[in-house]
Amino acid sequence: MTILIILVPIALLLGFVGLVAFVWSLKAGQYDDMDGASVRVLMDDDVEDRKP
Amino acid sequence: MRDQVDLSGFVREGEDGMRRLDLALDGVTCAACIGEIETAMGRLDGVTGARLNYTNSRLALAWKTPSFNPADAVERLRTMGYRAYPFEIAEAEARDSEQAKHLLRCLAVAGFAAMNVMLLSVSVWAGNVSDITPETRDMFHWISALIAIPAAAFSGRPFFVSAWNAVKRGSLNMDVPISLGIILALGMSLVETALSNHHAYFDSALMLIFFLLTGRFMEQAMRRRTRAVAGNLAALRSPVAARIEADGSIVQVPTARLAVGDIILVRPGERAPADGLVVAGASDVDESIVTGETQRRSVAEGASIYSGTMNFSGALRVRVEAAGEGSFLSEIERLLEKAGAERSGYVGLAERASRIYAPVVHVTALATAIGWLIAGASAHDSIIIAIAVLIITCPCALALAVPAVHVVASGALFRAGVLLNGGHAIERLAEADTAVFDKTGTLTLLEPRAANAGDYPPALVEKAARLARSSRHPLARALAMSAPHGALFDDACESAGEGVAAVVEGMEARLGSAAFCGVGAERPDGAGHDASAIYFRHGDETAMFLVRQTLRADAVETIAALKRAGMEIEIVSGDNEQATRAVAEALGVARWTARARPADKVARLEELRADGRRALMVGDGFNDAPALAAAHVSLSPITAADVAQASADAVFLGERLAPVAQALAISRKARGLMRENLLIAVVYNAIAVPLAIAGLVTPLIAAVAMSGSSLIVTANALRAAPRSEEAADVDAGARAPATQAGAPA
Known part of the structure; x- marks a missing residue:
């Protein structure tokens, strides 16, 4: 059962990374415009830039 | 030619030298608008950033060069077919959004902790029936404690703070038993862990916090969405006034920035942005939003006009007056104060339930401890069992029962084009049995329309x-x-x-x-x-x-639907008899009163109250405001005067009257579900409490029972949403709001 000493911290660490990622995305304002985000991904404004 | 708009009052200057301005846009209807608007703004000289929030139709502009005039951006948007108005985030909305972020952070921490502790707990439960060693179990319990206690201290704050405030006031709310349950569950688990016992309740405490926070966040998110829409509409409705400067030039200033003594210009087709005295010019004005009267009144120098009055024929110069010295407004305010006080005494279902619940739970737990002591159990066991009673009765289901329905029902109302002002509106709306309508602006459209537009291609x-x-x-x-x-x-x-x-x-x-x-x-x-x-x-x-002036397109059907729903219909209008009778006859309404002054409307509602009837008042004008506040529950169209909107329980959007009938139907259904949910919570307690008193509750049972009852209650609440085909019909109505709201601008 000594393997637990490695596995449990790893499990907790992974969960903690997820938590930090979420709090970061919240701070970065990624949830401010939920409807817009879903349509912006389909916009091809970056293609226009490449045209001469 | 348009006058320059002075937006300087709305521009925020950042520390980095950037200037920012938020604009509320009307006309953003499709995803393609995002690219179109952002590209056009980006091409303007000096603009360094333009981002459109599609969810709430707000455009954030940023620029650095002081020479850039944001009015150019507004003008460019206007030629593209979008109306843009400077926008200031209301304090209430900013506070809500801050609170939402706090709740979401709490929710994230509670979720993280609950999952990890559950991982450890499941191992312990499996181990307890097989071959876990006491050392491993203790280690798992200690790790759980290490995660659970800081996590609960952080994410339980919304409950602790609210409970502490209630206790300080000497009252009990739902958060008191919740906080007590959480703290006792954690404290007892810590003692059990230290004593190397089999059971700990860390997982139950965290799951409880997680579920309750979810409910609270959802409720808050719904309210925030409503606020954002209402905020935009407010910005679109009464944006700017044309102020005449000392040198004779005309500057458009935001209405909120007008001061007493300013001279403003009200052109034909505009609404007066403030109360004032006419100092030059003569015109006919339409005061239907103020009094309900549709006959125009002639005004000349020296006449006073009220904010919201539509100027019809000639340009007027108006001096802004301080408080409404015109007896009309002060009369309205006096009536409002009186009417508002009568309604604040209303107690919602949830409060009534928690007022009974909290003391009963605490007394039961105490009785359990004393009962076991008398029966000869040790002090340790008696206290453990009493705490188990507190944990299992922790009003998870009860705390979710009403809010969960509120969330779903207000979502359904939102899609039907009804924005709630007050929290109890749903419950009171469900109780209404009489509908009293104002005529002008409510049964009819406030703005006149081309009645025969449908006859042409x-x-x-x-x-x-x-x-x-x-x-x-x-x-x-x-x-x-x-x-x-x-x-x-x-x-x-x-x-x-x-x-x-x-x-x-x-x-x-x-x-x-x-x-x-x-x-x-x-x-x-x-x-x-x-x-x-x-x-x-x-x-x-x-x-x-x-x-x-035309009747709302679906007024006849809506009135018929309300009659079918068992409502008695009345019309109480400030307009003249001829006009009122015509509308009453067209709608098939037998009871109508014309030339009703604000006090008459309130008197009529009080008569109804004395008869034991619960009246729903639907009205839009200044003259309706006291009646709206005096009624059991009230609705206003979004075109209503500010004071009327503020005193109504809910406002409805769009040009149709159907939201009134839909609001009633959704509310009645919602109240039924609230009662059902409370019943489920009671049944749950009826089963769980005897088990807990008998000392049979293990952490596993507690976790399953509490989560299970919460899920059942939440699932039941989802039924408050109308079925998809009804919803599709309703959606069409909700899309209309912004256009309609822009009309009086």
């Missing part, structure tokens, strides 16, 4: 409407509402008092008087005395639009 109407948007004349404005979107014609040129002309598709198009358009001025027989005609010609195509 849509393409022709659209051309006429787009041309009409270049004009300030009230008739043209009414016609413009027939096709609310679409860009202006570039070279439209207005001849004052005659009409407006532009070259469309290579031919001249004219809109205005019969002579201006060169068409015959005969009117059809059915036109009626209250309609005014406006003519349009484009090549060989001609049209004559009749502009008048």
Whole structure:
């Protein structure tokens, strides 16, 4: 059962990374415009830039 | 020509030298608008950042060069067919959004902790029935404690703070038993862990926090969405006033920045932005939003006009007055104060339940401990069992029962185009058995419309409407509402008092008087005395639009639906008898009162109350505000005067009256579900509490029972949403709001 000493911290660490990622995305304002985000991904404004 | 808009009051200067401005946009209807607007803004000289929030139709502009005038951006948007108004985030909305972020952080921490502790707990539960060693179990419990206690301290704050405030006031709310349950569960688990016992309740405590936070966040998110829409509408409704400076120039300033003594210009087709005295000019004004009277009143120098009054014929110079010294407004305020006080005593289902619940739970736990002591159990066991009672009765289901239905029902109401003002509106709406309607602006549309636009081909109407948007004349404005979107014609040129002309598709198009358009001025027989005609010609195509106040398109069906729902209908209007009778007859309403002053309306509602009836008041004008506050529950259309909106329990959007009937149906269904949910919570407790008192509750049972009851209650609440086909029908109504709201601007 000594393997637990490695596995449990790893499990907790992974969960903690997820938590930090979420709090970061919240701070970065990624949830401010939920409807817009879903349509912006389909916009091809970056293609226009490449045209001469 | 348009005057420059002075937006400087709204520009925020950042520390990095960037200037920022938020604009609320009207007309953002599709995803393609995002690219179009952002690209156009980016091309303006000096703009470094433009981002459109599609969810709430707000555009954030950023620029660095002081020479850039944000009014250019507003003007550019106007030519593209979007109306933009400077926007300031209301304090309440900013506070809500801060609170939402806090709740979400708490929720994230609780979720993280609950999952990890559950991982450890499941291992312990499995181990307890097989071969876990006491050392491993203790280690798992200690790790759980290490995660659970800080996590609960962080994410339980919303409950602890609210409970502490209630206790300080000497009262009990739902958060008191919740906080007590959480703290006791954690404390007891810590003791059990230290004693190397089999069971710990860390997982239950965290799951409880997680579920309750979810409910609270959802409720908050719904309220925030409503606030954002309401905030936009407020910005779109009464944006700017034309102030005449000392040097005679005209500057557009936000209405909120007007000061007493300012001289403002109110042109024909505009609404007065403030109460004031006419200092120059003469005109006819339409005070229907103030009094309900549809006959226009002539005003000249020295006359006082109220905010919201529509100016019809001539330009007026108005001096802004301080408080409404006109006895009318002060009378309204006095009546409002009295009416508001009567209603604040209302106690919602949830409060009533928690007032009974909290003391009962605490007494039961105490009785359990004493009972076990008398029966000969050790002090340790008695206290453990009493705590188990507190944990299992922790009002998870009860705390979710009403809010969960609120969330789903207010979502359904939102889609039906109804925005709630007050929390108890749903419950009170469900209790209403009499509907009292105001006439002008409520049963009829506040703005006159081209009543016969449907008789002409849509393409022709659209051309006429787009041309009409270049004009300030009230008739043209009414016609413009027939096709609310679409860009202006570039070279439209207005001849004052005659009409407006532009070259469309290579031919001249004219809109205005019969002579201006060169068409015959005969009117059809059915036109009626209250309609005014406006003519349009484009090549060989001609049209004559009749502009008048019209009933809302679905008023007849809505009134019929309300009658079917068992409501008694009454009309109480401030308008004259002839006009009121015509509407009452058209709608088949037998009881109507005309020329009712604000006090008469309140008196009528009090009569109804004395008869034991619960009245739903639907009205929009200044004169309705006291009645709205005095009624059992009240609704206002979004075009209503500010004071009326503020005193109504809910506002409805769009040009249809159907939201009134839908609001009633959704609320009645929601109240049924709230009762069902409370019943489920009671049944759950009836089963769980005896088990807990008997000392049979293990952590596993506690976790399953509490989560299970919460899920059942939440699932039941979801039924408050209308079925998909009803919802689709309703959605169409909700899309209309912004267009409608822009009308009085």
